[in-house]
Amino acid sequence: MENFAYASPATLQEVLGLLSNKPGDVEILAGGTDLISTMKEHLVTPRLVVNIKPVKELGGITSGNYGLRIGSTVTFDELTENATMRKSFPSLVEAARGVSSPQIRNMGTVGGDLCQRPRCWYFRQGYGLLGTDKGKALVPDGENRYHAILNNNGPAFFVSASSLGPALVALGATVRVVSSSGSRDIPADKFFVTPMNESMREIAIQPNELVSEIHIPIGARNATYEVREKMALDWPLATASVALKMNGSTVSSARVVLGHVAPTPFEATAADKLLAGKTITEEVATEAARQALMSAKPLSQNSYKMQLARVAVKRALLEAAKG
């Protein structure tokens, strides 16, 4: 990696004072599970790395009337061990457990999960976020077994790597970002964006901003189902997170969100519509899954991910309906 300056301030105010408007100039270090590898691979070459782990106000899980507040430096391990999380947000706990490496769960943070870079192997080999070589898009005719099946008309073909993103979108969470000029709340579904050119990022955050905390409303039954090739640490091939507001045994409203199938967590609104007013049965879940993938269009090697995503939706719905 390139040489860099390092700062580890104790307060949020000091951190924000160090951030820069220039893209790529400053990188934020929390767990470091992704940042260090991107630095070693020269995918990012920051002038300054700011460690935010010591900043107290960025940590902790607290509950209030609205629901839950999760600090951005809360680790996956803290998330899975928290009693309220387990009771109210099994979809998030399941998604966090899917990171099946104790080392990464001990180090990796909620904010880091949202801001981590895609795992696209063309990106990681240095062909840019969009995976091009002298203007040619490498993914569509290349090795695309792990790439997007939804919103994949280009130029972005990678899949969002976030484990928690789909569950947060389904639950209607908001992401608070802060900068030296104040803070703003971004709905989770607006936090992830599909870049249209190489200079865009895959998250709606400015270079001088920092994720400080997440707010999640309580009240929906929720579940996540994840399909991985390995039980050991591996990226999911497809996930589905669902959140159901119930009226007795009937769904009053539903949010079905797919992960690892599109450049962002994918909101399957067709499935949401179908589920409203229904009781969840195997047939209803299967039909919702079919609807969820209606607009999917596989690349040359990844049609199997459509089936996996459908199964994930069906199984997540049946799990959530158990209550």
Place this chain on the structure above:
Amino acid sequence: MPDYSWPPMNDRRVIGKRISRLDGGAKASGRAKYASDFYRKDLLFGMLLTSPHAHAKVVSINLDDAKRLKGVTAVRAIAAPGDEIQWEGAEIAAVAATSEEIARDAIRKIKVEYQILPHLVKEEDLSKAGPRAKAAGEQVTGDPDKAFQDADAVTVEGFYAIPVLTHCCLESHGNVVEWKQDGLNLWPSTQNVSGIGGDLATSLKYPAGKIKVEMDHIGGGFGSKFAADRWGVETAYLSQMSGGRPVKLMLERRDELMIAGNRPSAFAKIKVAAKKDGTITAWQSESWATGGIGGGGSPPLPYVFTEIPNKRMSHSAVATNTGGVRAWRAPNHPQASYLTCSALEDLAAELKMDPVDLFLKNLEVTARADTYRAQLAKASELIEWKKNWHPRGQGDAGPVKRGLGLAIHTWGGGGHTSQCRTVINPDGSVQVEIGSQDVGSGTRTVITQVAAETLGLPMGAVQLKIGNNSLPPSGPSGGSTTVGGVSSSTRKSSVNALNKLLETVAAVMGVQPEQLKAIDGRIQMKDNPAKSMTWQAACAKLGTNKISEMGANDQRKPEGLNSSGVGGIQMADVSVDSETGIVKMNRFVAVQDIGLVVNPKLADSQVHGAVIMGICGALMEERVMDEYTGRMLNPDMEFYKLAGIGDIGEIISHLDITPEHDKRGVVGLGEPPAIGVVAAIANAVANAIGVRVSHVPLTPMRVLAALEGRNA
């Protein structure tokens, strides 16, 4: 001539016992030191610049900026302008610096200009290989055409594919070299402690006798760590250019996966015919493979069932712009077992026959029918085949389908050439010295067991020295020959040393040496245990003269202590989620004959390791090449996928420990249990889901495609 034969099975006190490995504690705690752990204050760090292109001509190399960097002690061009690079990862230049970070920076400052040439990195489509495919010529036995046309014959045809795997040693290849005025010290990660110095000497044109080699532990080799290698030679030059300071150069993970060896792929169109009773009458295979630019890889087909009366085989080697092949745990056998056993399982399904019965029916065309017959029975019992097997695709009604599959294999093994020295000191202490290496298989432990057994002493009384080329030379650990070699040489040197001691003691006791034996820490009369003295007292009679005796095993003349040629049967029990294509290992049974088993616990460990390696290859592991860029897309441990503990299931190892097998002497085990695993799992999946998945690894992508193919 002294009697070197192994003690009778029932009389053994140390050999044949389930003794834990001697270096287990050191390894589990991190006290065990590897070449990659080497550190000294004056240590320099070496690094390679490798080609980012699969096929290119080097136009120019400029080292100036790298040389100017502070902390850089040596920069060398490995390639020269005009050189043709044939694979990504080929070595271009090397640097040494005072820190790893500076070495990394220096590498990035080397400017190389390439002229890109067209590449071929994928071999599955043989029609695209053109002149890159070299046919080996057809082999025909009997009259296959007539046999296939026989009206009574049941014929199946299939296509089967197994990809290139890399060795992916957890400790990457590499070494530390210190080349001073008066000699060269080498601390390698090697399977060849006695031989690697000579290999380096040849490359450096430097006297082999001035090269000292030392290695305590190695983090995996699997057949890929015998030579000094280009990077070893470069490390030596970097050290020389840096005033003789030691330089450590271990390959980066990506280089490890691209240039430190791989296992060839294999693709085959296979046709098999049988009578309705299952007797195989004809075999035809058209196979191809790549092992890099040199082609490479020719699985012996048909595997094990070699004496099928009518056969036609053809094979092509495809030269691709990828890193070169190296021996991988039973070279060519895992591929051959997979191709053959898949075709036979498909034949059994077509015949509506239990594949165990099909194998039994055809054992007469194998080289060891009796062994396999007994092993098929044992494996069937352990996996409860009769209870759990169902005809193909006729299992569970729900989405999760369970299936069983089997595979057969054979291997040579034997005992490599090895010399050992046993020293008995007047104070009673014992040293065993042998220039071998413990590649993780437990070699330290088995040598110590043999010496302790022979001298009638407890394990703790034997001090073992291995891992140094100043010790009596012993062969490289390849071909499953280490345990056979070192156990035989140790037995001989220890018998020779003991006989010297008995001569001294006999004179003191006034008896003949032949009347004495060593047992339980004493020297005693064979027919009168009351007449004895302690080991300590016996050794004291040596006065000031220690005993130092040699023993040697000659690979060509094992003299009954070791032999070669083994068979094995493996069976897999899997569950397949037919909605996701995820294959879950329930149980894996490995039945193996390996002659005399020095340590059943370590042998079981070897089997477990081999099965785990096979599970990786069956379910997730493969090299992924990009056709357009010519580059490997997964030279990392993120997408070059290996199993974790949750992916493995239960492993049951059964060793054929019987008087008949025991009397053959010691035979190696490193390779045989790694052969049939992929085949057994692939067959179990076919049995579970009702269709053949033509390609391994059996990922959801492939399992679902196979299922949809059937439904379409």
